[in-house]
Amino acid sequence: MSYLQAFVIALIQGVTELFPVSSLGHSVLVPAWFGGSWQAMVTQSSEQSSGSSFYLSYIVALHCATALALMWFFRADWVRIIRGFFRSLPRCLRERRLAAHDTDERLAWMIVLGTIPVGIVGVALEHTFRTLFAKPFAAATLLFVNGLILAVAELLRRSRIRRDAQRPAAQAPTAVPAVLAGGAAAAAGLAASGRTPGAVASGGYRTAAATVSSRPPGGRPHSHRKTSSGRDRSDIDSALQSDVRIARLSYLDSLIVGTFQVAALLAGISRSGIAMAGGLWRGLNHEDAARFAFLLATPVILAAGVLKIPELFSPAAAHIHGQVVLGVVVTAVSAYLSVRFLVRWFQTRTLTPFAIYCLVVGAASVVRFAL
Numbered sequence: 001m002s003y004l005q006a007f008v009i010a011l012i013q014g015v016t017e018l019f020p021v022s023s024l025g026h027s028v029l030v031p032a033w034f035g036g037s038w039q040a041m042v043t044q045s046s047e048q049s050s051g052s053s054f055y056l057s058y059i060v061a062l063h064c065a066t067a068l069a070l071m072w073f074f075r076a077d078w079v080r081i082i083r084g085f086f087r088s089l090p091r092c093l094r095e096r097r098l099a100a101h102d103t104d105e106r107l108a109w110m111i112v113l114g115t116i117p118v119g120i121v122g123v124a125l126e127h128t129f130r131t132l133f134a135k136p137f138a139a140a141t142l143l144f145v146n147g148l149i150l151a152v153a154e155l156l157r158r159s160r161i162r163r164d165a166q167r168p169a170a171q172a173p174t175a176v177p178a179v180l181a182g183g184a185a186a187a188a189g190l191a192a193s194g195r196t197p198g199a200v201a202s203g204g205y206r207t208a209a210a211t212v213s214s215r216p217p218g219g220r221p222h223s224h225r226k227t228s229s230g231r232d233r234s235d236i237d238s239a240l241q242s243d244v245r246i247a248r249l250s251y252l253d254s255l256i257v258g259t260f261q262v263a264a265l266l267a268g269i270s271r272s273g274i275a276m277a278g279g280l281w282r283g284l285n286h287e288d289a290a291r292f293a294f295l296l297a298t299p300v301i302l303a304a305g306v307l308k309i310p311e312l313f314s315p316a317a318a319h320i321h322g323q324v325v326l327g328v329v330v331t332a333v334s335a336y337l338s339v340r341f342l343v344r345w346f347q348t349r350t351l352t353p354f355a356i357y358c359l360v361v362g363a364a365s366v367v368r369f370a371l
Helices: 003-016 023-034 037-045 056-073 075-093 104-134 136-166 184-191 232-244 251-265 271-281 286-307 310-313 321-348 354-371
Strands: none
Touching: 003 023, 003 037, 003 056, 003 136, 003 232, 023 037, 023 354, 037 104, 056 075, 056 286, 056 310, 056 321, 075 104, 075 232, 075 286, 104 232, 104 251, 104 286, 136 271, 136 354, 232 286, 251 286, 271 286, 286 310, 286 321
8 A cells, every 4th residue: 555545545534434425435436446556455345354454454543543533523522421421320220221310411321322233233244244345336336325315314304394384383393302401592492481491301301501602593602712622612502502402312213323323334325424314314403413423423433443453463554554644644634624514514504415426426436337
């Protein structure tokens, strides 16, 4: 593997792991399109023994870099979520049920539940999926299918919005949000309905103690001051309010959305894309579906990388350590920039452009590799 190849693959990994277009599919298709020495990497990716493939060892390192970039971007959020998990754990063990008292606790358990299915299937069948489907024609076909999934998710969401708009006001849902993570917008909504932020909501758990800057109805928060974590105050406010909405999902919903990630073990199906499609199906908007998808993906990507780190020290990877260092840096930077872009993109935009991209590139690749 040359340094140019290492750079290109790392850049592709950093972008496509988070964009809903399948990083695994692109790691197979891009070298196949180039051909020559690039094609040899695709052949290696479907070998029976992953320890004998320097390309797979390299991809493992890039996955770790992607996970670290995600953890760094959402570091303040992960601190809250992890604290919520350990705060609720003794209570859950004592009561023998998932007893969440605030947004952070509930979101922590939703992520745990959503991670279990793909973790089990990944350990059991990752090798089988890789050897069977990590081939150009299969990846191209599945990338086209990924585009169909994204397009159908958008159509279903628009159909639901139209039905809700046509529903008489008397029949509209009036449920109170189950968890409130604070915020002037949420507090204003409660005040208008005669409720107080400290009241116990219908879900049986209380608001988290957090005060955020004012936010106009339907708009972004006004404050753009930097916090100690380096993120805009407006981003922190949006994250807190997004967590409130995500936490309205049931635990079964989180398990369903997490199970969707199993399909991403197939080269060509996007982890973030399929999880977002699941989130949209279960009633989240684009912003919340993307956030939940990124939070769900972080432990999965990190675990997949960490479990295979020993392969970086196998004989197959002995001659690419320099390329690995370059790739990790490139992937980490590109993944960080990608998640920043996508978090803002999905506040106002949809999956449609990505669906079109997957359909076009997938169809072109099917024609190319069917010959």
